[in-house]
Structures are given as C-alpha cells and as structure tokens.
C-alpha cells in the first residue's frame with residue numbers, strides 16, 4: 001500500500017473506474033470532477049474542491065478527460081500551473097502523439113513530470129489481463145509509480161521516453177481490434193443464419209482466436225523476413241468465395257490480395273511509429289505495391 005496520494009481528474013466511466021480500482025487496492029485517492037456530486041459519491045476517495053486543489057495535494061494526477069484540448073483548458077490556469085511544480089501528470093485521455101509531446105513540454109515548463117498513457121481496454125477490464133495501458137515519457141517516474149499503476153493494468157507496457165509513442169502504437173492497435181471485432185459480429189451473423197446460436201458460436205470462436213494468434217505469429221515472421229507467401233493471398237481469395245457477400249473488410253475497401261497485405265501495412269505503421277497516419281492510407285500504399293510472392 002502506498003503512502004503517496006494519487007489524484008484522478010475526470011470521473012466519467014473510465015476515470016471513475018480508475019479511481020474505484022485505486023481505492024479498492026488501498027491507495028490514498030483524491031478525486032475531482034466538473035460535476036462535483038460525482039466526486040462526492042465516489043466511496044473511499046477524498047473529493048478535492050477544485051482541480052488546482054487536487055493537483056496541489058496529490059503526488060501524481062491521473063487525467064481521464066475526453067481529450068488533450070479539454071485537459072489543457074482545465075489545467076492552464078495560474079492556480080494549477082503553480083501547483084504543478086513537482087507533480088507527476090499521467091495523461092490517460094485519448095489523444096494524438098503530437099498532443100502528448102506538446103503537453104509534456106507544457107507540463108515540464110511548469111516543473112511537472114509527464115507520462116502519457118493509452119488505455120487499451122474497457123472500464124470493466126481494469127485490473128485484469130484484458131486491460132493493457134501503454135506508457136511513454138519520463139522513464140524514472142514510470143519506474144517509481146509502476147507498482148501503483150500495475151493495479152490498473154497488470155500487463156502495462158512502457159513503450160519509450162517519447163510521450164507520443166503510446167498514441168502512435170495504440171492507433172493501429174485499435175484499428176486491428178475493431179476490424180477483428182467487426183469480423184466476429186459478422187461471422188456470428190453468418191452462423192446465426194445457419195441456425196447456430198451465439199453462445200455456441202462464441203465458444204467455438206475461442207478456438208479460432210488461438211488459430212488467429214498462431215497465424216499472426218506466422219505472418220509476422222514472413223513480413224519481418226520480407227517473404228509474404230502466395231498461400232496467404234490464396235486464403236484471402238478462398239475466404240472471399242466462401243462468404244460470397246460483402247464482408248466487413250470489403251466494406252472497409254479491403255479486398256482480395258489486399259487482405260493478406262492488410263497485416264503488412266499495420267505492422268509497418270507500427271514499426272514506423274506513425275500511428276497518427278490514417279491506417280487506411282498505409283493500406284493503400286501496400287495495395288499499390290503488393291508484396292512479391294515467393
């Protein structure tokens with residue numbers, strides 16, 4: 001149990017779940033929310049009278065607001081700026097890499113230390129293996145607070161001292177997630193049309209997700225070694241014939257051979273650390289230059 005105080009600014013679904021988890025794990029938690037009643041209702045946490053009071057009283061402040069612009073508007077006041085000196089600001093609001101870098105520069109100019117985090121998971125996943133948080137920024141501060149932050153996500157990852165790194169990686173990762181999730185829903189609908197109930201389908205799909213993991217590892221090796229083989233294009237074509245109609249990837253404009261290349265562009269976007277680029281643009285680049293068949 002920590003004797004330091006951790007603040008949470010913003011008690012929407014994610015911020016409130018973060019605060020509740022920190023309280024449940026025995027931390028000394030201060031909370032602030034624009035609508036004050038929400039902070040007063042958060043059992044076990046101490047409500048702060050203002051965001052400046054929260055920053056002044058906490059050793060580290062987790063920010064969980066709709067984005068960087070709102071965070072800046074909130075913190076960029078004389079009172080807050082004065083209170084920031086010596087505080088660790090942990091920005092868990094979703095944003096772009098350039099916004100994270102700008103916020104770090106701004107925080108440092110007020111004597112604060114900065115960590116940017118990308119939350120990969122739902123509020124209900126906090127504290128479980130289904131939650132990952134990617135962190136970037138001040139390495140020493142991450143090391144110092146890693147034990148506390150691990151209560152939110154045991155699988156947390158420090159991706160680098162560039163505070164823009166988490167957003168760069170999480171963009172393609174969310175793209176992957178929503179594509180896969182859309183494919184699951186679509187496949188469940190096909191199964192339903194064949195009289196297979198959603199529970200039976202989901203149970204069988206668990207096995208397929210392990211095959212997906214194996215396929216991803218195989219593709220990763222091939223892509224890394226620049227030998228994307230023809231059979232992957234064949235798999236894409238077979239899938240196309242099987243489903244007949246318009247699939248989720250078709251709707252995204254991803255067809256034929258390009259399906260096999262889809263993973264390539266995402267992997268390359270990750271490698272290049274260019275998560276702010278629209279992954280679809282990376283995809284079209286690959287489509288113009290299909291990988292050579294071995």
Ligand SMILES: NC(=O)c1ccc[n+]([C@@H]2O[C@H](COP(=O)([O-])OP(=O)(O)OC[C@H]3O[C@@H](n4cnc5c(N)ncnc54)[C@H](OP(=O)(O)O)[C@@H]3O)[C@@H](O)[C@H]2O)c1
Pocket residue numbers: 010011012013014015016033034035038064065066067070074092093094095119120121122123
């Ligand atoms: N929810 C998720 O599943 C999830 C998953 C991953 C990442 N995230 C990220 O986590 C962050 C928080 O998300 P969320 O789901 O909790 O909901 P949210 O709608 O992004 O944030 C709601 C919170 O922001 C406050 N707020 C809104 N506008 C404000 C303003 N102008 N000034 C001060 N406070 C303001 C609200 O206060 P009031 O109570 O006064 O309205 C409330 O506390 C976001 O950046 C989101 O992208 C969320």
